[in-house]
Amino acid sequence: MLIAVLAGFVLAMFAPVLTRWLGHRVGWVMALYPAAVMIWLAGQVPQVMQGGGLYFEQAWAPSLGLSLSFWLDGLSLMFGLLISGIGTLILLYASGYMKGDPRVGRFYAIMLCFMSSMLGVVMADGLMSLFVFWELTSITSYLLIGFDHEDEKARKSALQGLLVTFSGGLALMSGLIMLNLVTGSWSLREIIGGEVSLRDNALYLPILLCLLGGAFTKSAQFPFHFWLPNAMAAPTPVSAFLHSATMVKAGIYLMARISPEFSGTSAWTLILCVFGAVTMLTGAFLALRFSGIKKVLAYSTIMALGTLTMLLGIGSEAALIAFVAFLFAHSLYKGALFMVAGSLDHETGTKDIDAMGGLFRKMPVTALSALVAALSLGGIIPLFGFVAKELLFEAVLATSQLTTFLLAMTLVSSILVVAAAGIVALRPFFGALKETPKTPHEAPVTMLAGPFILAGLSLILGFLPPLVGQPILAPAARAVMGGELTMSLYLWHGINTALIMSMVSLLLGLVICWQWRRVRGLIARLNPLLDRGPESGYWRLMDGLVRFSEWQTRVLQNGHMRNYLLMTLTVFVGLTGYALLVRHSLSLNLALDMRIHEIVVAAVTAASAVAACLMRSRLAAVAASGVMGFGIALLFLLFSAPDLAITQLLIETLTVILLILVLFRMPRFADLSTAGERIRDAIVALLTGALMSLLVLTMYDVNLFPSISEYMVDNSVDLAHGHNIVNVILVDFRALDTLGEIFVLALAATGVFAMLKLQTREKKAR
Structure with a gap:
């Protein structure tokens, strides 16, 4: 497991060199890494099916109780197979899509790091290693979204995704630390199977909110959903991988991983069901608002992420079976559809669905792959998406909480998703052939293989769902549930309420697809309201941050040294003075045993300091400050510190010489400050001096630790x-x-x- 995760980072270092040697064929070499990981993971399926797994631990920071540990069970196996399997096809697809791009070496380097980071997330057992890989997915996705860094839109989208997910990452870190404080362990395996019950702990709700904050931002749950469609500024291979198997699935994985320990409470059920359902409907509704094919697919991904969150919130056996089936189905058809979208853009020169039509005759293989994958997206029989959709309806129908609300949201979302699937599958390929910026033709084989294989799997698994049910999905569902369950996947469940709901969603969805332009016109009337959504709040927050930065730069960081010194001393006096006077009981030792010559030296030193402040001649001020420095040296000598005295003499002599040399290059003396400013400065100076005196007198008798002098x-x-x-x-x-x-x-x-x-x-x- 350690080699499987870290090998991608090592290979990424050689990507630019291999690109110079192999050209666009480097994608075939890079694809060997995820292919090898997939083969190795497939070899672990029999052991995981029997309830076993793999565990590896390497000491990382033993003194802190931290180790680099990895854990492979049913849940991490399913995610690992999706990441490595789809990753193999994505890298092959990129060899054709990125052909001729001079930045392809950098692209493969970041993609491999992205892939390895996601593998690290799903296999990590240690809380801190999980967090490290979690943040690495944010950093690498930032680099990939902003890959075309000369495009301002790409840079803004990348920064938006980074800020949103990083803010959630801070919440996640807080939750993980609290989790360790409660359980005393840094291991997920020990926490989930441990004896400490988190549900009864006073920190349960804060921990839950922090963990869900990280998961919701990463998996684009409402109201953080807006960053995901903007991430479409990334090259299409990135979009396909990000939506199908990585990044956004990290939050879903985290919620699934902690489900055995956190599910079953009213807080878990209410938060996940409500936010999941709202996200589901929001994504499905907004998918119909745009004509860009990647935007439509992005919002349908938001719908799927909301659905998965809602199913985890329901938490029943039927819901968790539907969860793993829906997640697997979504990964297959969404990876295929995004690669189809990239092929359309690559071969026609446009992403606008309205600008495409009649492409079936020019791109038959692409059209066939799109049609099959879109049928799975819409949940049409006999695709695997239909199996997952039936399980979804059955799980919602069987729930005992928020049943009416969840049922209505699920049905409406399903209708809208069928419409979105029809828009993606039918409008670009059927009807009259439209003129496009490029003369359309079939994509290269490397770009056809990925969508064709994934769409084909959706069809095959639809007819034979047990092929994936018992070996992969059942162990994953057991890991999410934290116990045994019975899974039986069938294509045909008979004529029941779930099937009737599927038929209703199909018919109404096709009607909306047929009247799509009219529906978009109706939605456009809501633009004033939609434009004031969460994304608008994000941009207002960023504008406010810029204005605040301008203000504090103008006031606090204006380039004047005296201003920096004033602010530094004021903050020091405020914070340290508060801690000293309020939080610490003063114990002053004023029994000072001073002789007359010591008092004279101290008085001369203090008088020279005052004189240096009042002198109007710079030369006299420098001389006065020199007297003060020599007085301090004399005090060191009187109190048996000859080393310090010699050092002080040398430094003071050098300082006086340098100041005198600088005086010759300075302008004439002038009053540049007002009387009020001088009074303010004097007050701050006096407060600083008084505070330092109090600190010295207080610390004189404080002995928090044994002295090291002896x-x-x-x-x-x-x-x-x-x-x-x-x-x-x-x-x-x-x-x-x-x-x-x-x-x-x-x-x-x-x-x-x-x-x-x-x-x-x-x-x-x-």
């Missing part, structure tokens, strides 16, 4: 062979810290030298 004294000679303890600390005990400081100073000196040389060259050029 250790330094006892071991400086034995361990470091040095009698100067300060030098030993700097050179031996804090060697890496000192090395870091030296590196920083050297880097700064190099930068200053480069700037000086640059100025010299500019002067010579003039």
